[in-house]
Amino acid sequence: MTYNEVQDPIEPLNRYFFDVNYALDALALKPVSHIYRDALPEGVKDSVSNFLTNLSQPIYFINNILQGDLNGAGDNMGAFFTNTFLGFGGLFDIAQLDTDDEDLGQTFAVWGIPEGPYLVLPILGPNTTREAVGIVGEYFIDPANLVARNNDVDNFALIRAGVSAVDKRAPSIEPLDEIEKNSIDFYAAVRSLYRQNRKSLIMDGENKLTPLPDISFELDDEPTKKDSISLLIEEDDEASPSVKKSTN
Structure with missing residues (x-):
């Protein structure tokens, strides 16, 4: 399999940075996420997640407008104003609108x-x-x-990114450990899972063509490490899928 067949022409360099990030995760992000998950009450963690999501609603709104999804944009603004003014700055999800994450990569x-x-x-x-x-x-x-830059709030984006990373890493500790344990090539597994998750996000979770691999870790009928990674590689070899509202 060549690098280009999986759209990874700089795989050696990517693997180097993957190893660097893996070391940083092991030294800092994973331990902090463990403490965050195990030491804080569920209500506090929910409030952190709610606050981060509410803070992102305006950029979700912009991306929905750019994508032509006016209903989604309306939900973003409804959630933002409701949760900001009635949910104590977004700490509580009063609106309960369950909006989708929409970023500029999805818009592209x-x-x-x-x-x-x-x-x-x-x-x-x-x-x-x-x-x-x-x-x-x-x-x-x-x-x-x-707003943060205009009000001279130093390191706002850095702090926000750090808290968001911990909040997202905490629930994935065991799943990623299992994937690593059952993969003969953890780099290839992460690459495939990342692409599948991006495809699902782009299609608002409605991607039925190339779903995330269903890897079972049950003792009965347990796939081998080779079988698990083969599933991931087969998914990785597929062409980019159609995206919501249009094709790539």
């Missing part, structure tokens, strides 16, 4: 921009070139970041 996909090669970024982790450009662009247009 809806516009038909190809995902480009797979790219592992230091600290930021798995990406494609399309998503990487989206991350940079979103930093400058995110209303929360703009």
